Amino acid sequence: MIIHLVAAARPNFMKIAPLYHALAKESWAEAIIVHTGQHYDLNMSDAFFSDLRLPAPHRHLGIGSGTHAAQTGKTMISYEKLLMDETPDLTVVVGDVNSTIAATLAATKLGVKVAHLEAGLRSFDRTMPEEINRIATDALADVLWTPSPDADENLAREGVDASKIKRVGNIMIDSLELLRIKIEASAIYKDYNLNKSSYGMVTLHRPANVDEKESLKKMCDVLIEISKGLPLVFPVHPRTQKQLAAFGLLNTLKNTENLILTKPLNYIRFMNLVFNSRLVVTDSGGIQEETSYLGIPCFTLRPNTERPITVKQGTNRLCTPNNVVAEVNKTMTNGKPPANKIDLWDGNTADRVVKSIKELRDSTI
Ligand code: UD1
Numbered sequence: 001m002i003i004h005l006v007a008a009a010r011p012n013f014m015k016i017a018p019l020y021h022a023l024a025k026e027s028w029a030e031a032i033i034v035h036t037g038q039h040y041d042l043n044m045s046d047a048f049f050s051d052l053r054l055p056a057p058h059r060h061l062g063i064g065s066g067t068h069a070a071q072t073g074k075t076m077i078s079y080e081k082l083l084m085d086e087t088p089d090l091t092v093v094v095g096d097v098n099s100t101i102a103a104t105l106a107a108t109k110l111g112v113k114v115a116h117l118e119a120g121l122r123s124f125d126r127t128m129p130e131e132i133n134r135i136a137t138d139a140l141a142d143v144l145w146t147p148s149p150d151a152d153e154n155l156a157r158e159g160v161d162a163s164k165i166k167r168v169g170n171i172m173i174d175s176l177e178l179l180r181i182k183i184e185a186s187a188i189y190k191d192y193n194l195n196k197s198s199y200g201m202v203t204l205h206r207p208a209n210v211d212e213k214e215s216l217k218k219m220c221d222v223l224i225e226i227s228k229g230l231p232l233v234f235p236v237h238p239r240t241q242k243q244l245a246a247f248g249l250l251n252t253l254k255n256t257e258n259l260i261l262t263k264p265l266n267y268i269r270f271m272n273l274v275f276n277s278r279l280v281v282t283d284s285g286g287i288q289e290e291t292s293y294l295g296i297p298c299f300t301l302r303p304n305t306e307r308p309i310t311v312k313q314g315t316n317r318l319c320t321p322n323n324v325v326a327e328v329n330k331t332m333t334n335g336k337p338p339a340n341k342i343d344l345w346d347g348n349t350a351d352r353v354v355k356s357i358k359e360l361r362d363s364t365i
Contacts, residue, residue, distance in 0.1 A: 004107075014175040032058045034060075034103075076102045083110050116137050184272070187276065198231070201232070203234070203287060204234075227257070271290070285305075291314070301319055
């Protein structure tokens with residue numbers, strides 16, 4: 001069975017890696033990694049392949065950056081061409097980036113079966129490009145692998161047939177467990193002259209937070225304020241770097257004592273810093289999940305989340321620029337919020353996905 005694993009951007013690589021390794025053990029399966037090239041910088045892409053012990057992508061579409069339509073359109077054209085040259089038995093798409101919907105559209109129109117890993121998540125906020133990608137991908141995919149009960153409910157409400165939905169758990173936790181020994185082996189915080197559990201991690205890259213000067217300035221003010229009580233490490237995403245420079249905010253941040261700006265970090269270094277941090281301030285999706293799993297307080301600078309289970313059962317709190325400093329200070333004084341174990345976030349999701357693919361294969365022979 002030939003299976004395309006389509007990956008495009010940084011968070012996708014952590015989602016295909018455990019599945020690639022699990023499929024490599026199966027004699028009936030041949031997994032082909034298709035990198036669309038949406039992320040192309042060394043530290044946004046290649047560094048993740050080596051950390052996650054992935055081979056170089058078997059196919060590379062070289063799409064690069066662009067507007068939403070340009071990126072989606074180019075990926076569709078290029079992936080359609082690849083599909084016509086070598087038709088897989090299944091295309092697996094992950095997450096919610098532009099390549100996810102692009103590959104789904106190209107494959108389904110050619111009659112290639114599509115499975116979506118991390119299906120069913122909804123923020124109910126259609127101003128987010130990812131929400132559009134999630135809704136459209138889930139409407140088209142043949143198999144929907146979900147991480148949590150809320151995702152199952154969302155799909156059912158949208159009319160997806162129950163037979164297509166399989167709850168498999170959270171694949172990102174597999175990556176984390178796969179590499180836990182390596183992640184725990186070092187103490188990266190020492191490189192920044194920091195002490196264990198006495199610094200915070202920051203990531204910011206959502207268009208809503210970084211694309212307008214006013215919102216990005218607010219974010220910067222918040223970070224400067226928090227850093228007065230807790231040193232912060234902030235690996236800066238290329239989008240954010242560009243905007244900080246354009247709005248003349250970069251030097252202020254660079255000159256803030258206790259605020260350490262770095263280039264985007266590879267997976268192992270970044271996770272090592274998260275493991276040893278006191279708390280995390282972010283607008284990422286995946287980090288809300290990783291911190292919940294690890295029991296580390298997470299302050300998400302967004303009005304909503306497509307991962308509500310991290311708020312209900314995990315350590316995640318949705319914050320605004322107006323209340324995040326107070327929330328962080330509360331946690332610094334009162335300690336961690338309680339965190340519960342989330343069902344099927346256990347490091348065995350890839351095995352459940354492989355089982356589901358095998359069932360699909362057996363039902364179509
Ligand atoms: C994309 C995803 C987002 C995901 C994020 C993770 C969409 C709609 N968004 O957003 O869901 O959370 O990836 O990072 O698919 N750039 C570089 N080097 C790179 C990649 C990008 O310099 O390797 C620059 C581009 O020139 C562009 C900007 O970063 O200006 C944004 O890149 P893009 O892939 O369009 O969106 P992200 O913000 O990364």
